[in-house]
Amino acid sequence: MNASSLTSILIWLPVAGAILIWLLPLSRYATGALAMLFSLAEVGFWIEQAARFNFSQSGLQMEQRARWFGDLGVSYHVGVYGFSVWLVGLTVVAMAACTGYGFWVGRDRSRGYFGLMLLLTGATVGVFQAQDLLLFYAFFEAMLIPLYVLIGVWGGARRMEATIKFVIYTMAGSLLMLAAIIVYGLKSGTFDLVDGPTSASRWLFLGFMVAFVIKAPLFPFHGWLPDAYREAPPEVSAVLSGVIAKAGLYGMLRIAIAKFPEPTSFYRTAVLALAAMALVYGSLLAFRSTDFRGVVAYSSLAQSGLIALGLFAGKDLGFDGAVLQMVAHGLISASLFLIAGAVERRTTTGEFRLLGGMARGRPALATLLMTVGIISLAVPGSASFAGEFLILAGVFQRAWWWSAIGAGAIVLAAMYMLRLISAVLHEARGSTVADEALDLRPGELALVVPLVGVLLALSAWPAGISHHSFFGPSPAATVKGQFK
Amino acid sequence: MSLHTTHVDWFGLGTIFVLIGASFLALLCAVLVPRAMRRVASASISTTGFAAGIVLSVWLYVESADGHTIVSGAFYRDRWTALGQVILCGVGLATTLVGMEHVPGWGRGADQSRRDDHIAEFYALLLASAAGMTFFVGAGNLMTLFLSLEWFSIALYIMCAIDYDLEGSLEAGLKYLIVGSFGAAALLFGSALVYGATGTISFHGIATAVGTKGLTGDTFLVVGIALIVAGLAFKMSAAPFHMWTPDVYEGAPTTVTAWMSSATKVAALLLAFRLMTTAFPHEGRLWGWAFAVVATASLAIGNFAALVQRNVKRILAYSSISHAGFMLIAVSAGSALGGRALMYYLVPYSAMAFGSFAIVAARERELGVPVTLDNLAGFGWERPFLGVAMWFFMFGFAGLPLGGGFVGKFYVLAAAYRHGWVWLVIVGVLATLVSLYYYLGIVRAMYMRPSEELQVQPGGSVAVSGGAPAAERLLHVAVGAALAVSVGSLFAVQPLIDLARHAAKALPI
Numbered sequence: 001m002n003a004s005s006l007t008s009i010l011i012w013l014p015v016a017g018a019i020l021i022w023l024l025p026l027s028r029y030a031t032g033a034l035a036m037l038f039s040l041a042e043v044g045f046w047i048e049q050a051a052r053f054n055f056s057q058s059g060l061q062m063e064q065r066a067r068w069f070g071d072l073g074v075s076y077h078v079g080v081y082g083f084s085v086w087l088v089g090l091t092v093v094a095m096a097a098c099t100g101y102g103f104w105v106g107r108d109r110s111r112g113y114f115g116l117m118l119l120l121t122g123a124t125v126g127v128f129q130a131q132d133l134l135l136f137y138a139f140f141e142a143m144l145i146p147l148y149v150l151i152g153v154w155g156g157a158r159r160m161e162a163t164i165k166f167v168i169y170t171m172a173g174s175l176l177m178l179a180a181i182i183v184y185g186l187k188s189g190t191f192d193l194v195d196g197p198t199s200a201s202r203w204l205f206l207g208f209m210v211a212f213v214i215k216a217p218l219f220p221f222h223g224w225l226p227d228a229y230r231e232a233p234p235e236v237s238a239v240l241s242g243v244i245a246k247a248g249l250y251g252m253l254r255i256a257i258a259k260f261p262e263p264t265s266f267y268r269t270a271v272l273a274l275a276a277m278a279l280v281y282g283s284l285l286a287f288r289s290t291d292f293r294g295v296v297a298y299s300s301l302a303q304s305g306l307i308a309l310g311l312f313a314g315k316d317l318g319f320d321g322a323v324l325q326m327v328a329h330g331l332i333s334a335s336l337f338l339i340a341g342a343v344e345r346r347t348t349t350g351e352f353r354l355l356g357g358m359a360r361g362r363p364a365l366a367t368l369l370m371t372v373g374i375i376s377l378a379v380p381g382s383a384s385f386a387g388e389f390l391i392l393a394g395v396f397q398r399a400w401w402w403s404a405i406g407a408g409a410i411v412l413a414a415m416y417m418l419r420l421i422s423a424v425l426h427e428a429r430g431s432t433v434a435d436e437a438l439d440l441r442p443g444e445l446a447l448v449v450p451l452v453g454v455l456l457a458l459s460a461w462p463a464g465i466s467h468h469s470f471f472g473p474s475p476a477a478t479v480k481g482q483f484k
Numbered sequence: 485m486s487l488h489t490t491h492v493d494w495f496g497l498g499t500i501f502v503l504i505g506a507s508f509l510a511l512l513c514a515v516l517v518p519r520a521m522r523r524v525a526s527a528s529i530s531t532t533g534f535a536a537g538i539v540l541s542v543w544l545y546v547e548s549a550d551g552h553t554i555v556s557g558a559f560y561r562d563r564w565t566a567l568g569q570v571i572l573c574g575v576g577l578a579t580t581l582v583g584m585e586h587v588p589g590w591g592r593g594a595d596q597s598r599r600d601d602h603i604a605e606f607y608a609l610l611l612a613s614a615a616g617m618t619f620f621v622g623a624g625n626l627m628t629l630f631l632s633l634e635w636f637s638i639a640l641y642i643m644c645a646i647d648y649d650l651e652g653s654l655e656a657g658l659k660y661l662i663v664g665s666f667g668a669a670a671l672l673f674g675s676a677l678v679y680g681a682t683g684t685i686s687f688h689g690i691a692t693a694v695g696t697k698g699l700t701g702d703t704f705l706v707v708g709i710a711l712i713v714a715g716l717a718f719k720m721s722a723a724p725f726h727m728w729t730p731d732v733y734e735g736a737p738t739t740v741t742a743w744m745s746s747a748t749k750v751a752a753l754l755l756a757f758r759l760m761t762t763a764f765p766h767e768g769r770l771w772g773w774a775f776a777v778v779a780t781a782s783l784a785i786g787n788f789a790a791l792v793q794r795n796v797k798r799i800l801a802y803s804s805i806s807h808a809g810f811m812l813i814a815v816s817a818g819s820a821l822g823g824r825a826l827m828y829y830l831v832p833y834s835a836m837a838f839g840s841f842a843i844v845a846a847r848e849r850e851l852g853v854p855v856t857l858d859n860l861a862g863f864g865w866e867r868p869f870l871g872v873a874m875w876f877f878m879f880g881f882a883g884l885p886l887g888g889g890f891v892g893k894f895y896v897l898a899a900a901y902r903h904g905w906v907w908l909v910i911v912g913v914l915a916t917l918v919s920l921y922y923y924l925g926i927v928r929a930m931y932m933r934p935s936e937e938l939q940v941q942p943g944g945s946v947a948v949s950g951g952a953p954a955a956e957r958l959l960h961v962a963v964g965a966a967l968a969v970s971v972g973s974l975f976a977v978q979p980l981i982d983l984a985r986h987a988a989k990a991l992p993i
Contacts, residue, residue, distance in 0.1 A: 022872070024662055069977040071824070072898060072986070109865065132896065138885035145886060148924065152932040160932065164924070169922055175913045182894065182901050182909060405985070 004062040006049045007078045010088060011126045011141040013045065014038055018118040021111055028110040032103035035114035039096035042121060046092045058471040059484050060131065060194055068135070073190040077132040081483050083323045083469040087128045087250055093454065095117050095121040096243045097447045098235035099242040101338055104443045105345065107154060107233070116146035120239065133181045133191040133255075140211070140251070142172055143244060151232045162224075163233035169224040173214035180207025184259075188438045194482070198259055205263035208256050209271070215248030216304040229297035233340025237293060241300040248325045249307050253322070257311060258479055264314070271312045272398070276405045278305030282309035282413035285417065292340040292350035295420045296333055299376070302409060303329045308390030309406060318394025319475035325387030327465055328458060332376045332384065335451045339369050343424060343445050346437040357429030362439040364424050368448055375455050377417040378410055383455055386462035399466040418453045492553040495547075496561035498540040499569045503576075503615035506533025507608045514604035526604040527584045527961050533611050534577040537618070541569035545983075551990030557686045558628045560758070562990035565622035567827060567983060568754040572621070572747050575834050578842070578965060579743040581958040583610065584862050586739045586845045587646070591812060606646055610743065612641035617751040623756075624686040626675040630753070633671065633719070636751070637664050644736040656735025663716065663728040671715025677708030678763075687763040700766050709767055712759070713774050720752035722808040723785040730789075731980075733801035738848055741797065742841030745804045746834035749811070757815050758825055761993045768818055775816035775878040776908060782809030784914035786823045790922045796844050796855045799922055801838070803881060806919060807833055813908055817899040823988030825895035828980055832888030832973045833896045839966030843874045846959055864930035869960060872931055874895045880970050882923040883916050888973025888980075 017038035021031055027240040036477040053061055063079035080088065099117045107113040124148070126139030144167065152163040185203050199205075214221045227316070229237045257264050289295045303325070310322035342365070343358065344350050359366035375382040387431030388410060458465065470478040478484075494501070504527050519569045544566040551562025559565075587606045616636025641664065644656025665670040679685050680706035682693035699705050714725060720727040728917040760771050786806030793799045811833070847855045847863055847870075863873030872930040879886030893916065900908040973980055 067978055071821075071893075071981060092839050138890065141890075143885055143886050149875075149931060152928060160928070163928075163932075164921070167920060167924060168917070172917055173806070175917050178894070179909050179913045182897050183906070186898055186901050341762070 003049075003068050004064050007062045007080060007129050008047055008050070008064050010042065010049065010092070011122050011129060014125070015119040018115040018122070021115045021118065023193050026111070028106065029179075031110040031114050032106075035099050035118060036096075036103055037201045038118055039092070039121065042092045043096050043347075046089050049080070050085050050089060053080065053082070053267055054473075055082055055468045056174070063131070068132075073185065073192070073373045074134045075132050075192065076135060077168060077194070077196075078126075078135070078194055079131050080129055082252070082471065084128045084250075086465050087246060087467060089329040090246065091121065091124045091128065091243050093451070094239065094330060095124070096240050096333060097338065097451055100447045101235040101238075101341065101444075102233075104154040104447065105341075106302055109153070109175035113150070113154060116150050120150070124243055124247065128250060131193045133185055133193060133196070136179055136193070136251075136255070137174070137178060137375045138345050140177075140215075140247065141404055142168060143210060143247065144174075147240070147244070151228060154236070156231040156234045158227065159231045159359050162227035166224045166228040168317040168343065169221070170211075172208045172257040173211035173221070176207045177211035180204045193255070193259075195201045195441055198257065198261055198482070200260070200262040202263045202266060204254060204371040205260040205267065208251065208260070209267075212248040212256060213274065215251070216245055217248070217278075217301065218274045218305055218308055219281050219301070220274075222278070222282075222301050225301060226294065226297055229300070230291075230293050234293075234337050236345065237297070237340075238334040239338035241297065241337065245300060245304055246330055249304065249311065249322070249326055250307065252311050253319075253479070257314070258482055259479060264312070266283040268312055268314065268398075272395070272402060275305040275312060275441040276402065278302065279409045280305075280391065280405060280412070283409045283416065286416040287412060289416075290308045290352050292352070292355070292420065292424065293337065294350075295416055296340060297463075299413065300329070300333050302413065304331070306388060306391055306406060306409070309402065313391070313398045313402070314394040314473045314476060315394040317397070319446050319470060319479060321390025323416060324458075324466040325384060325391060326461055328375075328383040328387050328455065330449050331455050331458075333447050334377070335372045335455070336445075337374065338451075339365070342440060345362045345479060347430070347432040347434075351434050353430070354432040355430040356423050356427040356433065357425070358433055358437075359425035360429075361435075362437075364440040364445060364461060368445075368452060369421060369425060371452055372455070373421045375459065377414040377482070381459060383458035383462050386408065386459075386466065390466060397471045419480075422474065488620055489791075490556045490628055493561060496544065496554045497559065497574070498544065499537045500564050500615050500619050502536045502540055503533055503573075503611050503618060506530060506536075507611035508885040510608040510611055514602075514608065514920055517604070518649045519600050523584065523600050523603045526607040529606040530580040530611055531577065534573045534580060534614070537573035537614070538570055538577070538755045540762075541618075545570065546985075549986070552632060553686075553688070554623045557624050557688070558988070559619070559624045559638065560622045562760060563565025563777075563987040564754065564990045566623035567987040568750060569618045571750050571830060571834055572614055572617050574969075575743065575747045575750070575838055576610065578838055578962040579610060579739060579747075580607070580862070580867045581962040582742065582845060583607070584851065584958050585956050587737060602646060606643065609639045609643050609646070612636075613643065614747070617747055621633050621754045622835075623755060624677065625688055625689075628666070629759070630672055631817040634668060636748075637668065637719075640664075640740075640748070643740045643743075644732060644737060644821070644948065646948055647737050652735035653737060653755060654862075656732045659728055659735070665933075667715045667725065669715075670711045670718070673711075674711025674715060675709045677704045677711065681708060687759060690763040691765055694764070695767050705767070706770065707765055707836075709771055710824045712775065713771060713778070716752055716756045716759075717778055717786050720756070720808045720812075720911045721805055722812055723781040723805060724778075726782065726785065726805045726808075729805055730798045730801040732850060733804070734795060734797045734854075738797065738841055738845035741801075742838045742845070745841060746837040749804065749808060749837075750834055751810050751828060753808070753815065753830065757823060759993060761818055761823075761991050765992060772816050772903075773819050775812045776905065779809045779812035779816055779908070780911050782812065783804060783911060785921075787915050787918040790917070793922070794856045795856065796857065796860065797841070798928065799857075799926065800840055800844070803919070803922070804837060806915060807837070807881070809915065811910060812910065813900050814896045816908075817903040817905075818993065819903060819986050820841065820993050821895075821897060821902050822899040823991060824981055824984040825892070826886070826900045827984035827987055828895055828977075829975075830894035830981060831878060832892055832970045835969035835973075836880050836887065839873060839963050839970065840877045842959055842963050842966070843870045843877075846870055849956075853930060859927060860885060860926065860929040861933040862930075871961060874930060876967055876971060878923040878926050881955075882920050885974065887970040888977075891974060891977050
């Protein structure tokens, strides 16, 4: 098989799976099994992609290009860089775990559900591989469609408000991005991200950034976040915060920073300030949250801020750290949301005042939650410690007080994470925690343990990502040189 | 003394004559064929007519690379006409299929025993209106323009009122007749003024006369153009000439609404683009701005008014007003890119508009009452195929990348930007944002509310055996075709754009 066809396979295989599932009148079990098969095949193809990717070669790899509509210079152009490989990997691994979770809990209307999950996989992989602006936009929007239905149909009691807020917020951002794309593309005569020139237009930069900061999200564009993360089914929340949010951050790196160097430095302080605010404010809200998912949701806001801090520092270490942290946090929050789902299934609630004492007699749950929690609060030696350290070191080179703020927020992270762990696992037994509530079942372990395993592997060798994301000795120079 | 006769290019008028012929045959069916066979017989005639129309117009497209006028300049035989005729005949074919199972307006008190009474007349009128429209898109002077406009309008007036035992249908027909006549009168008056100013009625002649006589800015000409714009805006239901649209779309039998909402717009917009660029190139700034303002008004009124509607047909009516606004952005740009954008946009638009109304027709028949957001509850799960199709149409209308509507919007906005109108791009983007709310509202109603919330039990007054929904195979075929066109146009952009480019070459832009 030709290596370059891997990019297209990774996008269209799950889409084909979705169509197949919609067409075949299979039982619930068979549908779920088929969806799992496609998700795992997707992981397999990604491993093949990562194995064949040449990290010591510059520029775009596994490129595929076909005419879409020529008169405006729009093409189907896909390919991967080092950092895209890692984000695609995050997507397929997290999506496989989340699809598996849906299978495990036996979502009703299974054909609709699994088809949409596969569609979401394809669209998200497309975002990370698209090298044409309009194609990027199409995939960016296409992510929204399955998410809307997944939250709206399988979500919690207040799902209606959550979906409307989510859709209107994100569409407001992305439609401004569409206007910016039209202007940029027609001005430069091509919509291609690789061939396209850099631009000095501040308006265009802002048009793109609005879409990305809403998707990420950063303060104060996070209004949709708490509702969506609480009302979505747990595995969809896991996808939202673990993978979809990263699409916004990826957009900042691939488009906003790379294509708009002048506006980036003009607005650097403003974006860094928003990022720092998201970090501090998100951490504080996470500390004040009274439920499991609230803590994870707001900590995602904080982490998005941290990653944006690393990206907009514009320094070598910041870029390396940001990519590492995107993957690490994606895995962490996916695991945490899946564990939150497991806890909610046993106790019917995520409220801290009704939980507690779940560690007794449930060693697997306790071990996993402790492990993920400890990694997430960036204990030295963990993957997220490496990521956060690199980000803070990068932003330190910009100005020392940015990293002072960041370091302060990491202390807050320790506080809210330990509070979460003790409120769920320790303290007095909560009123909803019955003795009969089981420990994690083998099915659940099979989903969460691999995620944690990858996290532990990354903790052992963070350089696997941080040294293999950008070609050349200086990531900042690579980004400035359009990744060539 | 020998009578001088002009040479008539019968082949150039082929599509129109085929449709008229089929219309006469269908009318004969009403008299000669026994009632039991009438539905099948007239539908077969209609199917054959439209299929032959498609073949002929494709043939015409291939054979008309060099566009020219025929019949003494009365009609354009070019690719712009031919492509428009293909779209119109395609929609007509789909309407034929849906009409087979859905005319007269199902489920609203239609008398079972008399349901085949007027089916042949329905097909005769459908074919006649289609013939009028296929003539209209190729009209070459103000006389043929007006005649063909009246021709298809009168057929549509009757079609709206074809369920004459229903008050809503009669009201729709009457309302459309009165408002439509007003629009036609404005158009006629405008044509008279333009003729008075330039001394000619042929599109090319007007442009030449304005150029040679230095008429730019002439009062008669300007007022004439304004009235013509208003008259055409009535037909394409663009604000502020849209008042009739929601009422007529709601009252008319849903099959007729589906036909009107897609075909009338195709005809009116294609003709408007040709007329303006051919006859009034010197006044480009004037009508460019006029259409830009009308587009903005349509986008604003269509989208905001749709937000508060509960009746699905009314929501879709307002949505069609807002889409007229989008397509008028392309007209107002008046460029080759605008022409391509318009032609492209019409393909997924007409498929989605037709398909969504056809689905409403199916639900209407099932429930026996007008379809509202409330009684759509659970529809998506009960009728998976129609639900998924509606899902695609709604997201496609909203400009999400599930269909050609996405590329259409992109093209239209690109045309506006090329024209130097960034503000119009912003207007289009904001309108799309507002429209999301009601399009998603329909999806929400179909999928996210349990059918237990339904006040009316499915299988109302005309339930077919035991309340199970009727098979409606032909409707499924038509909706499936619309779905294929709307999704396919997302992937096959380049071929469609190539067709549209060749078509737009026929215009002097």
